Amino acid sequence: MKPSSSLHFKTYLLIFLMVIFGPLGNVLLGKGMKRIGAASMGTTPGAIDFVSHVVTSGTIWLGIGSLVTFFVAYMLVLSWADYSYVQPASSAAYGMVALLAHFMLREVVTPTRWMGVLLICLGVLVVGQTPPRTTEPR
Amino acid sequence: MREIILYLLIIGAGTGGELCVSRAMKVVGEVKDFRPAALVRFFARALRVSWMWVGVTMMGIAFFSLLAVLSKENVSLVVPVTALSYAAGALGGKFFLGEKVTRRRWAGVLLVCIGVAIVITGRR
Numbered sequence: 001m002k003p004s005s006s007l008h009f010k011t012y013l014l015i016f017l018m019v020i021f022g023p024l025g026n027v028l029l030g031k032g033m034k035r036i037g038a039a040s041m042g043t044t045p046g047a048i049d050f051v052s053h054v055v056t057s058g059t060i061w062l063g064i065g066s067l068v069t070f071f072v073a074y075m076l077v078l079s080w081a082d083y084s085y086v087q088p089a090s091s092a093a094y095g096m097v098a099l100l101a102h103f104m105l106r107e108v109v110t111p112t113r114w115m116g117v118l119l120i121c122l123g124v125l126v127v128g129q130t131p132p133r134t135t136e137p138r
Numbered sequence: 139m140r141e142i143i144l145y146l147l148i149i150g151a152g153t154g155g156e157l158c159v160s161r162a163m164k165v166v167g168e169v170k171d172f173r174p175a176a177l178v179r180f181f182a183r184a185l186r187v188s189w190m191w192v193g194v195t196m197m198g199i200a201f202f203s204l205l206a207v208l209s210k211e212n213v214s215l216v217v218p219v220t221a222l223s224y225a226a227g228a229l230g231g232k233f234f235l236g237e238k239v240t241r242r243r244w245a246g247v248l249l250v251c252i253g254v255a256i257v258i259t260g261r262r
Contacts, residue, residue: 030213080168083160101214112260119253126246
């Protein structure tokens with residue numbers, strides 16, 4: 001395997017993991033937070049109450065676990081690929097969030113919103129055709 | 139007003155945090171060995187870079203702001219709004235990290251941003 005194709009393979013693999021676990025984490029956090037209810041963090045007792053509800057929620061911890069997986073993949077890919085490449089490339093996650101929110105949380109996603117999601121995915125394809133590294137390794 | 143501040147924190151602290159983490163990772167260098175022991179050594183090295191701590195703190199602030207917003211709004215709205223960080227991210231990549239952002243990449247980022255804007259206006 002050529003070095004450049006190896007670099008592309010591991011970049012795509014880690015971005016794939018980011019696209020799965022990032023949205024899953026956000027959807028689980030959304031589910032957990034909907035159960036907890038609106039946060040009233042204007043006062044100290046309100047903020048403490050909010051944080052205590054957050055740290056005792058199993059769904060929130062599952063969401064955090066997913067986001068940690070996302071974050072590890074993200075850190076690894078950033079060790080060789082440009083930030084301005086990785087961030088837009090991982091925006092396919094927005095399509096995934098809409099899908100998961102629709103099927104897991106029963107959120108209503110309007111046709112207009114789906115169209116926006118499609119445009120985001122198109123943007124991702126354009127970004128994906130650019131080289132993963134433009135700076136010299138230090 | 140409260141929600142706008144929270145969104146600004148998610149976008150500002152989130153993007154700033156990611157830029158700092160990215161800078162720290164570039165200091166640590168490319169991961170070439172994916173064996174568990176090597177990965178642990180890699181992350182231990184990353185934790186010795188001060189940019190990593192600044193980044194993680196900022197991402198923590200963004201995380202709790204995200205939780206606060208998610209307690210009131212739908213995930214399918216909140217997450218696209220946070221994508222406003224794309225413009226900030228591309229600018230940060232160019233000016234803070236010294237990356238070359240090509241015209242094609244700018245076009246992709248722009249397309250993503252237009253998509254995000256449409257997602258936001260698709261509110262019921």
